[in-house]
Amino acid sequence: MIDLHCHVLPGLDDGPTSTFQALAMARIAVASGTTTLVATPHIDVHWRVNPVDLPRRAAAFSQALQQEGIELELHIGGEIALSRLADLRPEELDGLRLGGGPYLLLESPLSPMAGDFDMLLLTIHARGEPIVLAHPERCPLFQQEPERLIRLVEAGFLCSITTGSLLGQFGESVRRFTIELLREGLVHDLASDCHDDRQRPPGLADALARAEHELPGIAAQQRWLTTLAPAAILAGDPLPPRPPRGDSAWRDSAW
Ligand SMILES: [Fe+2]
Structure with missing residues (x-):
């Protein structure tokens, strides 16, 4: 499985505070069947992570993984806040694309005061930027007006x-x-948005199974949501067809 949204690089943001803790996270990821992590530290006005530092940080962590014999592929990205987006130079933005592919991971605002940010997103997207929205389900604007999220998806945005x-x-x-x-x-896409090895650990395996009683057959979507679709996102390929639903609990209009 490929985890597209992880705060796993130590000492950068509200992710792990030490390499020791980051390695513990990596072990949990591997044990739960994750083969690839995309390190996506917060790129916002609070943590002020410098995108230029990320390759060096990732190389150091990859070396630590190797030394510990942890077989995990590590890529770089960034969870970009809208408040920081305008300040990023084109070359900085390119360094934050998920796994070096075409997609940017943009944080869906968690504040109810975020305003009509979806209009800004549409403007950015219209310039040709392919965008994955991080945790749209936690965004008050989308919760209150889901049609705004639907409009973004119809325009080509992807939701993680x-x-x-x-x-x-x-x-x-x-x-x-x-x-x-x-x-x-x-x-x-389903991602862990892991921040540590305890409260918000890595691992993608069990979450969908918990929803099986409400959406029978959803667990069968796991491979698409955690392997096939994220691989296409990293490669910049069109998403593969979704597997069939196979149950009347799904709405026909949704696909
Ligand atoms: Fe995150």
Whole structure:
């Protein structure tokens, strides 16, 4: 499995504070069947991570993985906040594309005060930027007006949801909204958004199974959501066809 959204590089943001903790996260990822992590530190005005530093940081962590015999492929990206996007130079932006592919991972604002940011997103997208939205299910604007998210997906945006949302870590309303997004076929990727080895650990294997009673057959979508679609995103290829739904709990209009 490929995890497109991870805070795994130590000492950069609110991810692991030490290489020791980052290695513990890597071990959990491998044990749960993840083969590839894309390190996506916060690129925002709070943490002020310098994109230029990321290759060096990733190389150091890759070396630590090798020394520990942990077989994990590590790529670089960034979870870019809209507040920082305008400040990034083109070459910095290019260094933040997921796995060196074409896609940018943009953070869906968690503040209810974010305004009509979707209009800005559409403008950016119209310039030819392919965009994956990080955790749209946690975004108040999309929760209140799902049609705004639908419009973005129809325009070509991809949605990456977070395992913790399915597991209820962000509350029942977020969990229910996540189920709705899956039901409506608005989800293109499942990522861990891992931050540590305890509260928000890596691992993609079990989250979908928890939703099986509400969306029978959803667990069968796991390979598409965690391997096939993210591989296409990294490669810049069109997403492969989704597997058949096979149950009437899914809405026909969603696909
Ligand atoms: Fe994140």
